[in-house]
Amino acid sequence: xxxxxxxxxxxxxxxxxxxxxxxxxxxxxxxxxxxxxxxxxxxxxxxxxxxxxxxxxxxxxxxxxxxxxxxxxxxxxxxxxxxxxxxxxxxxxxxxxxxxxxxxxxxxxxxxxxxxxxxxxxxxxxxxxxxxxxxxxxxxxxxxxxxxxxxxxxxxxxxxxxxxxxxxxxxxxxxxxxxxxxxxxxxxxxxxxxxxxxxxxxxxxxxxxxxxxxxxxxxxxxxxxxxxxxxxxxxxxxxxxxxxxxxxxxxxxxxxxxxxxxxxxxxxxxxxxxxxxxxxx
Ligand SMILES: Cc1cc2nc3c(=O)[nH]c(=O)nc-3n(C[C@H](O)[C@H](O)[C@H](O)COP(=O)(O)O)c2cc1C
Numbered sequence: 665x666x667x668x669x670x671x672x673x674x675x676x677x678x679x680x681x682x683x684x685x686x687x688x689x690x691x692x693x694x695x696x697x698x699x700x701x702x703x704x705x706x707x708x709x710x711x712x713x714x715x716x717x718x719x720x721x722x723x724x725x726x727x728x729x730x731x732x733x734x735x736x737x738x739x740x741x742x743x744x745x746x747x748x749x750x751x752x753x754x755x756x757x758x759x760x761x762x763x764x765x766x767x768x769x770x771x772x773x774x775x776x777x778x779x780x781x782x783x784x785x786x787x788x789x790x791x792x793x794x795x796x797x798x799x800x801x802x803x804x805x806x807x808x809x810x811x812x813x814x815x816x817x818x819x820x821x822x823x824x825x826x827x828x829x830x831x832x833x834x835x836x837x838x839x840x841x842x843x844x845x846x847x848x849x850x851x852x853x854x855x856x857x858x859x860x861x862x863x864x865x866x867x868x869x870x871x872x873x874x875x876x877x878x879x880x881x882x883x884x885x886x887x888x889x890x891x892x893x894x895x896x897x898x899x900x901x902x903x904x905x906x907x908x909x910x911x912x913x914x915x916x917x918x919x920x921x922x923x924x925x926x927x928x929x930x931x932x933x934x935x936x937x938x939x940x941x942x943x944x945x
Contacts, residue, residue: 665694666685666686667684668684668697668698668699668727669698669699670699670737671698671699671702671705671708671709672700672705672735675705675709675712685713685716687718693719693720694719694720695764696713696716696718696721696722697721697723698710698713698721698722699723699724699727699732699738700735701735701736701740701747701751703751703753703755704754706723706754707754707757707758707759710758710759710763714760714761719761719762720761720763720790721755721759721761722763722765723751723764723765724737724765724766725739725742725748725765725768725780726739726766726767726793727739728768728799739768739771742771743799745783749783749787752784752789753787756787762790764792764793765780766792766795766826767793767794768794768798769797769808770798771800772798772799773798775798775811777794777811777815778814781794781818781823785820785821789821791821791846792819792821792823793824793826793848794812794815794823794825794826795826795827796808796809796826797827806828807827807828809825809828809838809841810842813842813843816842816843816845817843823845824847825838825839825847825848826847826849829847829852829863830859831852832859832862832863832867832872835859835863835866836863836866839867854904854907855910878940880908881908881935882936884901884905885935885936888900894928897928898928898931901931902922902923902925905931906919906922
């Protein structure tokens with residue numbers, strides 16, 4: 665999934681929005697994700713997404729970031745079913761793409777996800793993705809997997825669950841407990857990018873051997889070099905390397921060195937020295 669992109673920004677021709685929506689053929693099937701509060705802007709942006717060749721589009725009604733809530737978009741729409749319905753209806757009428765929406769349980773204590781699910785089904789969406797926390801919870805507390813099961817039970821269209829999958833075993837448990845059709849993995853992918861392969865292997869009942877960390881780090885740097893401009897490479901690399909190294913025991917000094925790098929070349933040298941040594945040993 666590419667995004668999260670502002671519908672207003674995209675329809676104004678913003679270069680940031682277009683950059684966020686760049687994708688490679690090997691990433692197919694690929695969805696874009698839009699946020700916005702105006703049915704008109706969302707429908708116009710959806711047509712642009714369709715023209716860019718995406719396979720599908722997800723409408724974000726789950727993001728609790730302040731700058732998105734402030735414009736009445738993202739998770740703010742969980743507090744206004746009528747407005748959300750106007751957005752979904754306008755987008756559905758304007759494109760033929762596969763269309764999904766990502767929701768939360770509700771704004772605070774009012775759990776409105778079943779009404780949102782019904783609305784999605786009535787308006788002809790192709791699936792609903794539920795992150796089973798309220799907007800007020802943000803990312804804290806446990807994801808309510810029982811709510812995923814409830815939504816699945818109430819819906820004919822596919823339900824995708826998102827929340828608290830850490831590894832293959834939790835992926836398997838989420839599917840078994842809820843009957844959901846598919847799973848979306850967020851935070852654990854930052855530290856364990858092999859979690860997708862691990863989950864699929866576990867779902868098939870197969871053993872999985874995680875790749876060695878040096879292999880992950882060096883491959884990630886090579887991919888960045890292939891695909892990103894020099895300007896974009898460095899901030900992405902620093903952020904992600906700190907995540908990859910998070911669970912490595914006794915790596916505080918190495919993480920501090922990563923944090924102290926200010927240039928791509930310095931970061932790359934540091935990793936190559938560190939991990940070539942580890943690979944050789
Ligand atoms: C740093 C970060 C960025 C995220 N960005 C998006 C996003 O752009 N779109 C989206 O729908 N969800 C986004 N999410 C939410 C995740 O997709 C997911 O629903 C949530 O983190 C719960 O799943 P998890 O426990 O697997 O992380 C983001 C989460 C985090 C932590």
